[in-house]
Amino acid sequence: MTSEDSAVARPFRLIGRSTLGALAEIGRLTTFSGNVLGACVTPTIYVSEVLRQCVRIGFYSLPVVGLTAVFIGAALALNIYTGGSRFNAEQFVPNIVVLGITRELGPVLAGLMLAGRVSAGIAAEIGAMRVTEQIDALLTLSARPKRYLYAPRVIAATVTLPALVLVADIIGVMGGYLVAVGSLDFNWAAYLTNTWRFVTTGDIVSGLIKAAVFGAIIALMGCYQGDRSKGGAGGVGRAATLAVVGAAVLILASNYVLTSIFVRVGL
Amino acid sequence: MxxxxxxxxxxxxxxxxxxxxxxxxxxxxxxxxxxxxxxxxxxxxxxxxxxxxxxxxxxxxxxxxxxxxxxxxxxxxxxxTGMLFQGGALFDSLTVWENVAFALLYRDGVKRSKAKDRAIETLAKVRLGAAAADLRPAELSGGMQKRVGLARAIIATPxxxxxxxxxxxxxxxxxxxxxxxxxxxxxxxxxxxxxxxxxxxxxxxxxxxxxxxxxxxxxxxxxxxxxxxxxxxxxxxxxxxxxxxxxxxxx
Missing domain, CATH: 3.40.50.300 (P-loop containing nucleotide triphosphate hydrolases)
Structure with a gap:
């Protein structure tokens, strides 16, 4: 091969290598997720571990999710008021706030906040266990990491994120309410009545379904990157970063897919 | 032979x-x-x-x-089989007795109270008192961690x-x-x-x-x-x- 051939072929080789690498990564992640999700729905399930993870993932995330929701609800109300006033539609603030929070911003923002807090935490914890041979120790004690470590985290995140989103929905709507009544001169009773009459069960349920999917993604990405980490502290740090980035991208992508499905089925 | x-x-x-x-x-x-x-x-x-x-x-x-x-x-x-790892590989999130009794709790389905008794007995075999049972691995010295690791390796009589x-x-x-x-x-x-x-x-x-x-x-x-x-x-x-x-x- 001449050096000219080599120079021409190099970009194609790089593209080919990157493509194969990406496909291999998708394959590994899919296989890992399939194995862990299988362990979530088949015995043995370590209930005490699931409950412990529910507290760690769900309960301790309440402050961050609540604060995010109240500020987003408040900012949303101001933005809708400003935009709506351009064509005399200020009265729709309660309707759009509740729709935006329940269908979109509640689950997506709670998901993104938990991607940062929980996914990174899981990846760092499992990564540290990997590099200190604790995962090998589990295996020598005949405990499967996918059952003892990963499945409880995935179950806990899948169950608790909808509960957190439900709380975020209420707090977010109240954030909008406080701004609308306090700063925009809305009547408090009319605001609440409009909100209650406008919101449907479908709005809430669609947000909760999204939350459950996002919860599974957050825990799976944390477990996957933690499980693959190697090389000491640097490897653990890299695993945490990759878990957050991967979870955030997958949350946004799956949000679009789920929204498309909900629109198509009329939910 | x-x-x-x-x-x-x-x-x-x-x-x-x-x-x-x-x-x-x-x-x-x-x-x-x-x-x-x-x-x-x-x-x-x-x-x-x-x-x-x-x-x-x-x-x-x-x-x-x-x-x-x-x-x-x-x-x-x-x-x-049992294994004592170089760094101990004790589970940070569990107490010393839960580490020692891990196989009994999660593999053999032994009740927690019985498993704790067995763990304390095994800790005594490696010259660790019952006071160590409720500590976390991070609270132990290197030598104590090795002994806990040894207790975990032998508890199920491999x-x-x-x-x-x-x-x-x-x-x-x-x-x-x-x-x-x-x-x-x-x-x-x-x-x-x-x-x-x-x-x-x-x-x-x-x-x-x-x-x-x-x-x-x-x-x-x-x-x-x-x-x-x-x-x-x-x-x-x-x-x-x-x-x-x-x-x-x-x-």
């Missing part, structure tokens, strides 16, 4: 282009204490991990009590125990105490033991037989009484800790 409890034949293992094991042949009889010595990076830990089924060999056979070790039966075989550098990082007195505990507990169980160590004082104390691993193969094996007259230049260099000789220092 007694059938070996563990037998490895022609085991090869590579990581990428690096060939670590190049045909390891090893056998351990029931109740025997075998110590594997060798320089850093010669594949001692990989040998143990292959024997435990934590790594799959690229070629060769591993038999435990006459049964070939495969991914499908590795869990069942591991129920009959037939074969692996020790990965059991005295690394310990002062000579604590190291000797850990060696005594290993000897005492292995003898009390009647178990076989496979130990990896660089510590020649440990080798002389706990070994019945010694195997030298070099460049991915066992190049010498013999009883501890023959260690000083092995006639093998690799073994002699290693035993006397000389930089000059056929083994290149891992710098």
């Amino acid at each position: 007694i059938a070996p409890l563990l037998k490895m034949t022609g085991v090869h293992k590579s990581f990428g282009t690096k060939s670590v094991l190049r045909g390891v042949d090893l056998s351990v009889a029931p109740g025997q204490s075998l110590v594997i010595i060798g320089g850093s990076g010669t594949g001692k830990s990989v040998t143990i991990k292959c024997a435990l089924g934590l790594l799959s060999p690229d070629a060769g056979d591993i038999h435990f009590d006459g049964e070939t070790v495969t991914p499908s039966n590795a869990d069942r075989i591991r129920e009959r 037939d074969l125990i692996f020790f990965d550098e059991p005295t690394t990082g310990l002062d000579p007195i604590t190291a000797d105490a850990v060696n005594d505990l290993i000897l005492e507990q292995v003898k009390a169980l009647g178990a076989a033991a496979v130990t990896i160590t660089h510590d020649m004082a440990s080798v002389r104390k706990i070994a019945d037989e010694i195997a030298m691993l070099h460049e991915g193969r066992i190049i010498w094996r013999g009883p501890v009484s023959e260690l000083d007259r092995s006639g093998d230049p690799h073994v002699e260099q290693f035993v006397h800790g000389r930089a000059d000789g056929p083994i290149q220092p891992a710098l």
Whole structure:
């Protein structure tokens, strides 16, 4: 091969290598997720571990999710008021706030906040266990990491994120309410009545379904990157970063897919 | 002749282009204490991990009590083995007694109160009091962590125990105490033991037989009484800790 051939072929080789690498990564992640999700729905399930993870993932995330929701609800109300006033539609603030929070911003923002807090935490914890041979120790004690470590985290995140989103929905709507009544001169009773009459069960349920999917993604990405980490502290740090980035991208992508499905089925 | 409890034949293992094991042949009889010595990076830990089924060999056979070790039966075989890891590998999120009783709680389904009693009994065997039971691993010294690791390895009365550098990082007195505990507990169980160590004082104390691993193969094996007259230049260099000789220092 001449050096000219080599120079021409190099970009194609790089593209080919990157493509194969990406496909291999998708394959590994899919296989890992399939194995862990299988362990979530088949015995043995370590209930005490699931409950412990529910507290760690769900309960301790309440402050961050609540604060995010109240500020987003408040900012949303101001933005809708400003935009709506351009064509005399200020009265729709309660309707759009509740729709935006329940269908979109509640689950997506709670998901993104938990991607940062929980996914990174899981990846760092499992990564540290990997590099200190604790995962090998589990295996020598005949405990499967996918059952003892990963499945409880995935179950806990899948169950608790909808509960957190439900709380975020209420707090977010109240954030909008406080701004609308306090700063925009809305009547408090009319605001609440409009909100209650406008919101449907479908709005809430669609947000909760999204939350459950996002919860599974957050825990799976944390477990996957933690499980693959190697090389000491640097490897653990890299695993945490990759878990957050991967979870955030997958949350946004799956949000679009789920929204498309909900629109198509009329939910 | 007694059938070996563990037998490895022609085991090869590579990581990428690096060939670590190049045909390891090893056998351990029931109740025997075998110590594997060798320089850093010669594949001692990989040998143990292959024997435990934590790594799959690229070629060769591993038999435990006459049964070939495969991914499908590795869990069942591991129920009959114990392992003391170099760094202890204690679970940070659990207390000392939960670490020790892990196999009883999560594998054998023993009730927590009974498992805790068994854990405290086992901790006493490694000279740790009941006060240590409710501590977290991070609250223990290195020597105490090794003893907790030993208690976890022996609680389910295994037939074969692996020790990965059991005295690394310990002062000579604590190291000797850990060696005594290993000897005492292995003898009390009647178990076989496979130990990896660089510590020649440990080798002389706990070994019945010694195997030298070099460049991915066992190049010498013999009883501890023959260690000083092995006639093998690799073994002699290693035993006397000389930089000059056929083994290149891992710098």
